[in-house]
Amino acid sequence: KNEVEQSPQNLTAQEGEFITINCSYSVGISALHWLQQHPGGGIVSLFMLSSGKKKHGRLIATINIQEKHSSLHITASHPRDSAVYICAVLPLNYGGSQGNLIFGKGTKLSVKP
Amino acid sequence: NAGVMQNPRHLVRRRGQEARLRCSPVKGHSHVYWYRQLPEEGLKFMVYLQKENIIDESGMPKERFSAEFPKEGPSILRIQQVVRGDSAAYFCASSPSRRKARVETQYFGPGTRLLVL
Numbered sequence: 001k002n003e004v005e006q007s008p009q010n011l012t013a014q015e016g017e018f019i020t021i022n023c024s025y026s027v028g029i030s031a032l033h034w035l036q037q038h039p040g041g042g043i044v045s046l047f048m049l050s051s052g053k054k055k056h057g058r059l060i061a062t063i064n065i066q067e068k069h070s071s072l073h074i075t076a077s078h079p080r081d082s083a084v085y086i087c088a089v090l091p092l093n094y095g096g097s098q099g100n101l102i103f104g105k106g107t108k109l110s111v112k113p
Numbered sequence: 114n115a116g117v118m119q120n121p122r123h124l125v126r127r128r129g130q131e132a133r134l135r136c137s138p139v140k141g142h143s144h145v146y147w148y149r150q151l152p153e154e155g156l157k158f159m160v161y162l163q164k165e166n167i168i169d170e171s172g173m174p175k176e177r178f179s180a181e182f183p184k185e186g187p188s189i190l191r192i193q194q195v196v197r198g199d200s201a202a203y204f205c206a207s208s209p210s211r212r213k214a215r216v217e218t219q220y221f222g223p224g225t226r227l228l229v230l
Contacts, residue, residue, distance in 0.1 A: 033219070041202060043221035086156065100146060100169060101219070103156040 003027050006087050006104035013111050019074040021107045023087030026068065033101065034061050034072050035086040043086075046072070077111045084108050117207050117222035118187075125228045132192040132199070134225045138207030145188040146219060147173075147180060150202040162188060195229045202226050 004025045013019050023032070034046040047054050047061040049070070054061050058077075063070040074081055087104040118137040126132050138145050147159040158172040162182035173180065177195075182188040192199055203226075206219040 035221070041226070042223045043204060045218055045220060048218045088156070100158040100161050100172070101148070101156075102158070103148075105155040 002105070003091075003102050004087055004089055004104040006085075006107050008107060009105070010108045011110070013077050013109070015078055015111055015113050017077050017111075019077050019081075019109065019111075021072045021085050021087075021109070023070045023072070023104055024068060025070075025087075025089045025102075027089065027102070028092040029065075029068075029089045030092055031090045032063055032070050033088040033090070034070075035088060037084040037086060037106065039083070046085075074109075079111045079113050082110050117205055117220050119203075119205050119222035119225050121225060122223060123226050123228070125230065126195050127230050128196055129194050132195050132227055132229075134190040134192075134203050134205075134227070135187045136190070136205030136207075136222055137187040138205075139209075139220050142207035142209050142220070144208045144217075145182050146206045146208075147188075147190050148204045148206065150204065150224075152201065156204065159190075192227075195227075197229050200227055200229045 007022045031048050031050045033048050036044045036046050046059060049061055049063050058075045060073040072085060084106040086106045088101040090101055117139055120135050124132055136145060143164050145162045148156045149159055150156045160173045160180045161169040162180060164182055165184050177193045179191045202224045204224045205222045208217040208219045
Protein backbone atom coordinates (compact mmCIF):
# COMPACT_ATOMS: atom_id res chain seq x y z
CA LYS A 1 0.00 0.00 0.00
CA ASN A 2 1.37 3.42 -0.96
CA GLU A 3 1.99 5.89 1.82
CA VAL A 4 0.09 8.54 -0.15
CA GLU A 5 -3.11 7.60 -1.97
CA GLN A 6 -5.06 9.90 -4.23
CA SER A 7 -8.57 9.56 -5.59
CA PRO A 8 -9.86 9.57 -8.18
CA GLN A 9 -7.04 8.60 -10.55
CA ASN A 10 -8.83 10.21 -13.48
CA LEU A 11 -11.55 12.83 -13.47
CA THR A 12 -13.50 14.34 -16.34
CA ALA A 13 -15.68 17.36 -15.65
CA GLN A 14 -17.73 19.88 -17.57
CA GLU A 15 -16.68 23.50 -17.48
CA GLY A 16 -18.18 25.22 -14.45
CA GLU A 17 -18.40 22.12 -12.27
CA PHE A 18 -17.11 21.98 -8.70
CA ILE A 19 -14.25 19.50 -8.42
CA THR A 20 -12.82 17.64 -5.44
CA ILE A 21 -9.62 15.63 -5.40
CA ASN A 22 -8.77 13.61 -2.30
CA CYS A 23 -5.48 12.61 -0.69
CA SER A 24 -5.00 10.17 2.18
CA TYR A 25 -1.68 9.39 3.81
CA SER A 26 -0.46 6.92 6.39
CA VAL A 27 2.58 8.62 7.93
CA GLY A 28 2.99 11.48 10.38
CA ILE A 29 3.72 14.64 8.47
CA SER A 30 5.18 18.10 8.86
CA ALA A 31 3.31 19.49 5.88
CA LEU A 32 1.35 18.55 2.78
CA HIS A 33 1.79 20.00 -0.70
CA TRP A 34 -0.60 20.17 -3.61
CA LEU A 35 1.19 20.42 -6.96
CA GLN A 36 -0.05 20.93 -10.50
CA GLN A 37 1.65 19.33 -13.49
CA HIS A 38 0.59 20.60 -16.88
CA PRO A 39 0.62 18.56 -20.08
CA GLY A 40 3.95 20.16 -20.99
CA GLY A 41 5.37 18.58 -17.84
CA GLY A 42 6.27 21.57 -15.65
CA ILE A 43 5.33 21.43 -11.97
CA VAL A 44 3.84 24.30 -10.01
CA SER A 45 3.39 24.31 -6.26
CA LEU A 46 -0.21 25.30 -5.48
CA PHE A 47 -0.38 25.01 -1.71
CA MET A 48 1.63 23.95 1.28
CA LEU A 49 -0.40 23.40 4.42
CA SER A 50 -0.08 21.77 7.81
CA SER A 51 -3.50 22.58 9.25
CA GLY A 52 -6.85 24.04 8.39
CA LYS A 53 -7.61 25.53 5.02
CA LYS A 54 -6.02 27.72 2.36
CA LYS A 55 -7.63 29.51 -0.57
CA HIS A 56 -6.12 30.96 -3.70
CA GLY A 57 -8.49 32.19 -6.37
CA ARG A 58 -10.76 29.30 -7.34
CA LEU A 59 -8.62 26.76 -5.52
CA ILE A 60 -9.21 25.64 -1.94
CA ALA A 61 -7.12 23.13 -0.01
CA THR A 62 -8.09 21.61 3.32
CA ILE A 63 -6.35 19.22 5.64
CA ASN A 64 -7.48 17.11 8.60
CA ILE A 65 -4.38 16.00 10.48
CA GLN A 66 -6.26 13.64 12.80
CA GLU A 67 -7.83 11.80 9.86
CA LYS A 68 -4.68 12.03 7.72
CA HIS A 69 -6.66 13.42 4.82
CA SER A 70 -6.56 16.44 2.53
CA SER A 71 -8.80 17.68 -0.25
CA LEU A 72 -8.23 20.03 -3.14
CA HIS A 73 -11.32 21.80 -4.46
CA ILE A 74 -11.67 23.74 -7.69
CA THR A 75 -14.70 25.97 -8.01
CA ALA A 76 -16.12 27.00 -11.39
CA SER A 77 -13.72 24.71 -13.23
CA HIS A 78 -12.30 25.77 -16.59
CA PRO A 79 -10.57 23.85 -19.40
CA ARG A 80 -7.29 25.54 -18.46
CA ASP A 81 -7.49 23.69 -15.12
CA SER A 82 -6.85 20.45 -17.05
CA ALA A 83 -3.68 19.00 -15.55
CA VAL A 84 -2.40 16.33 -13.21
CA TYR A 85 -2.81 17.28 -9.55
CA ILE A 86 -0.30 15.72 -7.21
CA CYS A 87 -0.44 15.42 -3.44
CA ALA A 88 2.90 15.19 -1.64
CA VAL A 89 3.65 14.89 2.06
CA LEU A 90 6.72 15.87 4.03
CA PRO A 91 7.06 13.12 6.64
CA LEU A 92 8.17 13.76 10.18
CA ASN A 93 11.69 12.49 10.61
CA TYR A 94 12.88 12.36 14.13
CA GLY A 95 16.54 12.67 14.97
CA GLY A 96 17.82 13.64 11.57
CA SER A 97 17.28 15.98 8.71
CA GLN A 98 13.66 16.58 7.95
CA GLY A 99 12.26 13.98 5.61
CA ASN A 100 11.66 14.62 1.96
CA LEU A 101 8.54 14.62 -0.13
CA ILE A 102 6.55 11.42 -0.70
CA PHE A 103 4.26 11.79 -3.69
CA GLY A 104 0.89 10.39 -4.64
CA LYS A 105 0.49 9.09 -8.17
CA GLY A 106 -1.58 12.08 -9.19
CA THR A 107 -5.12 12.76 -10.37
CA LYS A 108 -5.52 13.50 -14.04
CA LEU A 109 -8.20 16.15 -14.49
CA SER A 110 -9.78 16.97 -17.81
CA VAL A 111 -12.27 19.82 -17.96
CA LYS A 112 -14.41 19.86 -21.11
CA PRO A 113 -15.79 23.13 -22.50
CA ASN B 114 13.34 36.99 -9.95
CA ALA B 115 14.09 33.91 -12.02
CA GLY B 116 12.69 30.59 -10.90
CA VAL B 117 14.46 27.26 -10.85
CA MET B 118 16.30 26.66 -14.12
CA GLN B 119 17.15 23.24 -15.47
CA ASN B 120 19.15 22.35 -18.53
CA PRO B 121 19.05 20.74 -20.85
CA ARG B 122 15.29 20.39 -21.12
CA HIS B 123 15.69 17.30 -23.27
CA LEU B 124 18.68 14.95 -23.38
CA VAL B 125 19.20 11.92 -25.58
CA ARG B 126 21.95 9.46 -24.74
CA ARG B 127 22.97 6.04 -25.98
CA ARG B 128 23.40 3.19 -23.53
CA GLY B 129 26.74 3.43 -21.76
CA GLN B 130 27.14 7.19 -22.15
CA GLU B 131 27.10 9.72 -19.33
CA ALA B 132 24.26 12.14 -18.63
CA ARG B 133 24.78 15.44 -16.79
CA LEU B 134 21.73 17.34 -15.64
CA ARG B 135 22.05 20.87 -14.31
CA CYS B 136 19.88 22.78 -11.89
CA SER B 137 20.20 26.43 -10.93
CA PRO B 138 18.03 27.14 -7.87
CA VAL B 139 16.06 30.27 -7.21
CA LYS B 140 18.48 33.08 -6.36
CA GLY B 141 19.16 32.99 -2.66
CA HIS B 142 17.99 29.41 -2.18
CA SER B 143 20.58 27.15 -0.59
CA HIS B 144 18.68 23.85 -0.64
CA VAL B 145 18.22 21.68 -3.70
CA TYR B 146 16.23 18.50 -4.20
CA TRP B 147 16.26 16.09 -7.13
CA TYR B 148 13.26 13.95 -8.04
CA ARG B 149 12.71 11.37 -10.77
CA GLN B 150 9.46 10.68 -12.59
CA LEU B 151 9.49 7.40 -14.47
CA PRO B 152 6.99 6.96 -17.32
CA GLU B 153 3.49 6.31 -15.98
CA GLU B 154 4.74 6.54 -12.38
CA GLY B 155 4.71 9.17 -9.67
CA LEU B 156 7.58 11.37 -8.60
CA LYS B 157 10.21 9.85 -6.33
CA PHE B 158 12.71 11.65 -4.12
CA MET B 159 16.35 11.06 -5.02
CA VAL B 160 18.64 13.39 -3.12
CA TYR B 161 18.66 16.55 -0.98
CA LEU B 162 21.68 18.85 -1.00
CA GLN B 163 22.82 22.04 0.60
CA LYS B 164 25.76 24.01 -0.68
CA GLU B 165 28.76 21.62 -0.75
CA ASN B 166 26.91 18.99 1.29
CA ILE B 167 24.75 15.97 0.57
CA ILE B 168 22.15 15.88 3.34
CA ASP B 169 20.05 12.90 2.29
CA GLU B 170 20.73 10.60 -0.66
CA SER B 171 18.50 7.76 0.47
CA GLY B 172 16.47 7.83 -2.74
CA MET B 173 19.38 7.71 -5.13
CA PRO B 174 20.60 4.41 -6.64
CA LYS B 175 23.92 3.41 -5.08
CA GLU B 176 25.67 2.85 -8.40
CA ARG B 177 26.14 5.11 -11.41
CA PHE B 178 24.29 8.09 -9.86
CA SER B 179 25.93 11.02 -8.10
CA ALA B 180 24.94 14.56 -7.22
CA GLU B 181 26.74 17.69 -6.15
CA PHE B 182 25.91 21.27 -5.30
CA PRO B 183 29.19 23.23 -5.31
CA LYS B 184 29.79 26.53 -3.61
CA GLU B 185 29.64 28.24 -6.99
CA GLY B 186 27.53 27.14 -9.92
CA PRO B 187 24.56 24.88 -10.43
CA SER B 188 23.72 21.57 -8.84
CA ILE B 189 24.64 18.62 -11.06
CA LEU B 190 23.00 15.21 -11.21
CA ARG B 191 25.32 12.82 -12.99
CA ILE B 192 24.37 9.43 -14.35
CA GLN B 193 27.21 7.26 -15.59
CA GLN B 194 26.83 4.41 -18.07
CA VAL B 195 23.16 5.12 -18.67
CA VAL B 196 20.72 2.28 -19.31
CA ARG B 197 17.27 2.34 -20.89
CA GLY B 198 15.66 2.21 -17.45
CA ASP B 199 17.15 5.62 -16.65
CA SER B 200 14.80 7.21 -19.21
CA ALA B 201 12.63 9.53 -17.15
CA ALA B 202 11.90 13.15 -16.30
CA TYR B 203 14.26 14.52 -13.67
CA PHE B 204 12.98 17.46 -11.66
CA CYS B 205 14.94 19.77 -9.44
CA ALA B 206 13.39 21.88 -6.70
CA SER B 207 14.84 24.47 -4.36
CA SER B 208 13.89 26.06 -1.07
CA PRO B 209 15.36 28.96 0.87
CA SER B 210 16.11 27.13 4.08
CA ARG B 211 15.20 24.22 6.31
CA ARG B 212 15.30 26.05 9.59
CA LYS B 213 14.33 23.92 12.52
CA ALA B 214 10.58 23.61 12.99
CA ARG B 215 9.94 25.55 9.80
CA VAL B 216 8.97 23.92 6.56
CA GLU B 217 9.60 25.82 3.37
CA THR B 218 7.79 25.56 0.07
CA GLN B 219 9.78 23.87 -2.65
CA TYR B 220 9.91 25.58 -6.04
CA PHE B 221 10.18 23.20 -8.98
CA GLY B 222 12.10 23.54 -12.20
CA PRO B 223 10.71 22.56 -15.62
CA GLY B 224 12.50 19.23 -15.60
CA THR B 225 14.96 17.46 -17.88
CA ARG B 226 13.58 14.65 -19.98
CA LEU B 227 16.23 12.00 -20.48
CA LEU B 228 15.82 9.43 -23.22
CA VAL B 229 18.28 6.56 -23.40
CA LEU B 230 18.42 4.80 -26.75
